[in-house]
Amino acid sequence: MHSITRRLFVSQVVLLAGCRSQTVEARPPSSEDVPLAYMARLYSMATSTSSTKVVMKNKWSTLEVETDSRRAWINGVMVWLHHPCRKSGGAWVIKETDFKKGIDPIIRSYSYVPSKVPRVVVLDPGHGGKDDGATGARKVYEKKAVLSIANRVKGHLEAQKIQVRMSRSTDEFLSLQQRCDFAAQAGADLFVSIHADSAGDGSAHGIETFVLTAEGCDSSNHYGEPSDTSAGKGNLNDAANAVLGFSIQSNLLKTAKRSDRGLRRARFFVLKNAPCPAALVECGFLSNPEEEALMIDANYREAVARGISNGILGYMTLVNRARK
Numbered sequence: 252m253h254s255i256t257r258r259l260f261v262s263q264v265v266l267l268a269g270c271r272s273q274t275v276e277a278r279p280p281s282s283e284d285v286p287l288a289y290m291a292r293l294y295s296m297a298t299s300t301s302s303t304k305v306v307m308k309n310k311w312s313t314l315e316v317e318t319d320s321r322r323a324w325i326n327g328v329m330v331w332l333h334h335p336c337r338k339s340g341g342a343w344v345i346k347e348t349d350f351k352k353g354i355d356p357i358i359r360s361y362s363y364v365p366s367k368v369p370r371v372v373v374l375d376p377g378h379g380g381k382d383d384g385a386t387g388a389r390k391v392y393e394k395k396a397v398l399s400i401a402n403r404v405k406g407h408l409e410a411q412k413i414q415v416r417m418s419r420s421t422d423e424f425l426s427l428q429q430r431c432d433f434a435a436q437a438g439a440d441l442f443v444s445i446h447a448d449s450a451g452d453g454s455a456h457g458i459e460t461f462v463l464t465a466e467g468c469d470s471s472n473h474y475g476e477p478s479d480t481s482a483g484k485g486n487l488n489d490a491a492n493a494v495l496g497f498s499i500q501s502n503l504l505k506t507a508k509r510s511d512r513g514l515r516r517a518r519f520f521v522l523k524n525a526p527c528p529a530a531l532v533e534c535g536f537l538s539n540p541e542e543e544a545l546m547i548d549a550n551y552r553e554a555v556a557r558g559i560s561n562g563i564l565g566y567m568t569l570v571n572r573a574r575k
C-alpha cells in the first residue's frame with residue numbers, strides 16, 4: 252500500500268471501526284422516517300441537542316444534523332439532505348431516502364460500495380471548444396482551468412498505477428451525451444466531472460461536490476429544477492455516488508482550504524447518465540474575484556487536483572477494505 256493510500260485509509264476507516272456488529276433495536280419497518288435516536292443507537296453515538304442541532308458523536312466520528320433544515324455534517328463536512336430534518340411524534344427524524352442514500356453509506360461505506368475494485372477512472376473536464384463555460388472578470392476561462400486541473404489529477408492517479416481516461420485532453424467541444432458515451436466505451440468504473448462555478452452574486456465562494464439526486468426528490472443546487480424528480484441510470488449507484496462524492500469533497504476541503512458548500516444533489520446530465528459511480532466537482536467561483544485569481548494560480552490548481560485525486564483514492568481504499 253502506498254503511503255498516501257495508507258493516510259487516506261486511516262482517515263476514512265475511523266468512520267467504520269466502531270460501527271460493525273452493533274445490535275440495535277428495530278424501528279417500525281413501514282416507517283419512511285428514521286429517528287435520529289435510532290441512528291445514534293446504530294452508530295453507538297452519544298447525543299446532545301441544542302436549539303438548532305442534534306449532535307451525535309462516538310470516539311471515531313461526529314454526525315451533526317441541523318433541525319428544520321436540509322443541512323447535516325459528517326466529521327465536519329457538510330452533506331445536504333433531500334428533505335429537512337423535522338419533528339415527528341416528538342422525535343427528530345430524517346427521511347429514509349436520506350438515511351439509506353446519504354448518511355448511512357458515508358458512515359458505513361463497507362456495506363454500500365460495489366465489490367468490484369475500480370480500475371478505470373474517467374476524468375471529464377467540463378466544457379471546451381465553443382463552450383467556454385464560466386468566464387471571470389479577468390477573462391479566466393472555466394474550460395481552460397478545469398483541463399489543467401484534470402491533467403494534474405491524471406498525473407497523481409497514474410502515479411498510483413490507476414488507469415485514467417480523459418473525456419477531452421484538448422480545447423475541444425463535446426456534448427454531454429458524448430461524455431457519457433465515452434465513459435461507457437472506456438469501461439469507466441468511476442466518473443468525475445471537473446468544473447468551476449459562477450453566480451450572479453460575486454461574493455459567492457467555496458467548493459461543492461454534486462452527486463445525483465435520488466428519484467422522487469428535489470435537488471439541492473442553486474439552479475432550481477423544482478419540477479424534475481425523475482430517475483436516471485445513475486440512480487442505480489445512489490449509495491456509491493454518495494461515498495465517492497463525500498470522499499472527494501472532504502479531501503478537497505483539506506487541500507484547497509476553501510469554504511465548504513457541501514456535498515449536494517443535482518440532476519446534471521452527466522450524473523444522470525453516467526455508467527458508474529459519478530461525482531461532479533465545482534472547484535471555486537470564477538465570478539468571485541479572489542477565487543478567479545486562485546484558478547490561475549498553479550499552487551491552487553495543484554491543491555485542488557491533489558484533493559480530487561485523494562478523494563478518488565480514498566473511495567478505492569474503502570472498496571478494498573469492504574472486500575476483506
Ligand SMILES: [Zn+2]
Nearest residue numbers: 377384446447
Ligand atoms: Zn461548468
